[in-house]
Amino acid sequence: MNIEARPAPATWLRLREEPENADIAAVRQMVESTGFFSADEVSIAVELVEARLARGLASGYRFLFAEPLEGDDPAVAYTCYGEIPCTVGSYDLYWIAVRDAVRGRRIGHWLLAETEQRIRALHGRQIYIETSGRDLYASTQGFYARCGYELVARLDDFYADGDPKLVYTKRLSPVISD
Numbered sequence: 001m002n003i004e005a006r007p008a009p010a011t012w013l014r015l016r017e018e019p020e021n022a023d024i025a026a027v028r029q030m031v032e033s034t035g036f037f038s039a040d041e042v043s044i045a046v047e048l049v050e051a052r053l054a055r056g057l058a059s060g061y062r063f064l065f066a067e068p069l070e071g072d073d074p075a076v077a078y079t080c081y082g083e084i085p086c087t088v089g090s091y092d093l094y095w096i097a098v099r100d101a102v103r104g105r106r107i108g109h110w111l112l113a114e115t116e117q118r119i120r121a122l123h124g125r126q127i128y129i130e131t132s133g134r135d136l137y138a139s140t141q142g143f144y145a146r147c148g149y150e151l152v153a154r155l156d157d158f159y160a161d162g163d164p165k166l167v168y169t170k171r172l173s174p175v176i177s178d
Contacts, residue, residue, distance in 0.1 A: 008110070009066065009105060009107045009110040010110065012068060012069055012070075013076070013107070013110075014066070014067060014068075014069050015065065015111075015114055016065045016067060017065075018063075019053055019063050019065070022074060023065060023074075023075060024049050024050060024053075025074070026065075026074035026075045027045050027046055027049050027075075027078060027097075028042060028045070028046050029074070030078065030097045030098070030099045031045045031046075031095070031097050033101065034098075034100055035100070036136060036137065036140070045080070045095055048061050048080050048094065048095070049080075060082045060085070061080055061094070062080070062082055062118070063079065063081075064078060064081075064111060064115050065077070065078045066078065066110075076098065076101075076102050076107065077099065077102070077108065077111050078095070079093060079095060079112065079115045081093045081094060081119065083124070084128070088125075089124050089126065090124070090125065090128065091119045091122075091124045091126070091128070092127075092129075092130075093112075093127055093128070093129045096108060096115075109143075109146075112147055113147075120172045120173070120174070120175050121175060124172055125171065125172055126169060126170070126171050126172065127169065127170050127172065128167060128169050129144060130165055130166070131144070131165075132159060132163055132164070132165065132166070133154060133164035133165065133166045134163050141166065144168045145168075147170075148170055149168035149169060149170045150168060150169055151167070152169050153166070153167035154166055154167075155167075
C-alpha cells in the first residue's frame with residue numbers, strides 16, 4: 001500500500017498531552033525500535049518522562065503522545081519539548097520518535113505539526129532541534145527539511161570524532177486571535 005492510500009493519522013490515532021506511567025515503557029520501546037539511539041540516549045528519553053511524572057510542568061518537559069483510538073495499545077509516537085531556559089518563546093524539540101512498525105504513515109509529520117501548534121499557543125516563536133550529522137541520520141535530516149526546518153549550525157566532532165551536531169530551526173507565525 002502506498003502512503004497516499006493509507007489512512008491519515010488523525011483517523012486512527014488520538015493525541016494526549018499528559019504522560020502516564022505506561023509511557024515509561026512505551027517511550028523506551030519506541031526509541032529502541034528506531035535503531036538510531038544508544039542505550040544512554042534511550043535512558044535519557046525515559047528519564048524525561050519520569051521527570052515529568054514526578055514534577056509535572058515544573059520539570060520543563062511537555063509531551064504529545066499519539067496512541068490508537070481503539071483498544072488500550074500503548075502510544076506509537078511522541079514528542080517531548082520545552083521552553084529553553086532564559087529565553088522568551090524559544091523551544092527545544094528534545095525528542096520525536098515513531099515506533100518502527102508504523103513508520104512511513106506520515107505520523108511524524110502530523111505529530112510535529114501538532115506540536116508546533118501547541119508551542120505556538122504557548123506564545124512560542126521559534127523551535128530548535130539538534131540531531132547527529134552521521135549518515136545514519138540522513139532520513140531524519142531530510143524529514144526536518146521537508147517540515148520547513150532550516151539547518152543553521154554544524155558543530156563538527158560534537159558527539160564523537162566524525163559525529164557532528166546539526167542544529168535546525170523554524171520560526172513560528174504568531175497565533176492570531178479573534
